[in-house]
Amino acid sequence: MKKLMMTAAAVLLLAGCGMKMGKEAQVPVMTEGGRVAMESDLINTDGKVIGTVLLTGDDKGTGIRITAEGLEPGVKAIHVHKTGVCTPPDFESAGSHFNPHEKEHGFENPKGFHAGDLPNIEVDKDGKVDLETFSEHISLKEGTPGYLLDEDGSAVVVHEGPDDYKTDPAGNSGARIACASFNKE
Numbered sequence: 001m002k003k004l005m006m007t008a009a010a011v012l013l014l015a016g017c018g019m020k021m022g023k024e025a026q027v028p029v030m031t032e033g034g035r036v037a038m039e040s041d042l043i044n045t046d047g048k049v050i051g052t053v054l055l056t057g058d059d060k061g062t063g064i065r066i067t068a069e070g071l072e073p074g075v076k077a078i079h080v081h082k083t084g085v086c087t088p089p090d091f092e093s094a095g096s097h098f099n100p101h102e103k104e105h106g107f108e109n110p111k112g113f114h115a116g117d118l119p120n121i122e123v124d125k126d127g128k129v130d131l132e133t134f135s136e137h138i139s140l141k142e143g144t145p146g147y148l149l150d151e152d153g154s155a156v157v158v159h160e161g162p163d164d165y166k167t168d169p170a171g172n173s174g175a176r177i178a179c180a181s182f183n184k185e
């Protein structure tokens, strides 16, 4: 199953910039303006698709948009993990946090933080979430710091509880409940 596809949003984004696609990568790439868009299915612990994660990158960093339903309401941690493999039910296949600079976890940790650390998301009372955040520490552009699409790719993982932003290695955020993998092909 191919997990990479362009959404309507990504298509619009690309179309708005002249629909230039790079041919070297398997992902939607737009060279003009240096923007890259890439989307992957978000799957839950049963392996069911519950939403999508859309990454849009430029020279300043990467936007991470998560759209999902069927989650438990509440505040949840979301991180970029270092391996682009999402094998339910525990998603241990995604490995530890994306951490090319070998820091500790957490925005409030003096020895932190991981490049894959992201602000918590809040799932509403209906179990839905549609949020976009941004990180200047991850990149979809090869050869730049924080490049996510290395040999083994990367994954965006949602945890069952909130990230406390200080406890190494994962902010005491509990089990991994959803995962979206990103790979070059």
Ligand SMILES: [Cu+2]
Pocket: 077, 078, 079, 080, 081, 097, 157, 159, 170
């Ligand atoms: Cu995590």
